[in-house]
Amino acid sequence: MSIHCQLCQSEQLVHSKKIDAKSRGMLDISFCPDCSLVAQAQTPTDEELKIYYSHNYRQDYKNTYSPKSKYIYRAGQAALNRINFLEKHLNLKQKSLIDIGAGGGEFVYMAQQCGLRSSGIEPNLGYSNFSKEQYGVEVKTAMLSDVEDHSADILTLFHVFEHMANPHEVMKKLYRSLKENGYLYIEVPNILQADASPHNIYFKAHLFYYSKHTLISMASRYFEVADIEDQGNLQILFKKRSQVLESPILPTHDAVQMSQERMAKKGWFEYLFLAGGIMKPIFRIERMITEAFIGKKQPKEILDQLLRDSQTSYFLLPKRQLKRAGSWSVAGGFGLVCYELLC
Secondary structure (H helix, E strand, C coil): CCCCCCCCCCCCCCCEEECCCCCCEEEEEEEECCCCCCCEECCCCHHHHHHHHHCCCHHHHHHHCCCCHHHHHHHHHHHHHHHHHCCCCCCCCEEEEEEEEECHHHHHHHHHCEEEEEEEEEECCCHHHHHHHHHCCCCCCCCHHHHHCCCCEEEECCHHHHHHCHHHHHHHHHHHEEEEEEEEEEEEEEHHHHHHHCCCCCCCCCCCCCHHHHHHHHHHHEEEEEEEEEECEEEEEEECCCCCCCCCCCCCCHHHHHHHHHHHHHHHHHHHCCHHHHHHHHHHHHHHHHHHHHCCCCCHHHHHHHHHHHHHHHHHHHHHHHHCCCCCCCHHHHHHHHHHHHC
């Protein structure tokens, strides 16, 4: 059991029992009142993690050793969102990018189509082989430790960093792996978000539960923030520092207090009535209808169609972007379903 906080080294951790969203077993979760980092108290070794992610993780969480069509479609939509996020700040043409934990390779493929020299690493053999066979992209069966120093302009980690047991060491390795003036793009679940179902927050495989305050602090010795999006999942684009700081910049007292207050408010009432959770069944029906029509398509066909649609139709913007534009509603959702059924 961890006896100190991995961010600020405090030993004044507050423990509570939470339900694992997959197994329904109990997890020992710690909250640090000094910096607000939320973490699992039981941390596996690096060797245990390597074995788990090489052999068991994909089967435990997706029930398959290669992605199903619906997951390919969702990964393709997410990839477009992420590429748009990057394009706000960077000229992507001919930049070298390595996707850490590349899964089935959908982001690597779509980034390549958008002008990046993209590749990836993925510890699961089934998924890394799928990437090469279906998309013809370079995804090595490897761990972060196998990435060479100064080997990329951009590193991406999408729903990967929360699985890593030694985040300070991971940040140090990511810093070394980037070229001068390189960028690090991380997306993780946001422990402070309001629209996450209370029974779908804690997972055995998620060792840390980051807010924007704790993730920025964890990266602060090596990176400074270039952009942040914390509505829903937490996305932060970091720029590599020219010089490493001696110690991390810890969250302020106000940030810690705000995090404590947000954690206390999380619950079914907020999720259902304030964050729109009561409408999610409608969105799930829309998604099920859409995904029912892609089952027989080949993986590359699915991604190529998404790329074409993204260039020609406003209606195929991701839901989060439609929300920002003020256009997402039940009627808008129904219109999107009709549009996709007709195409």
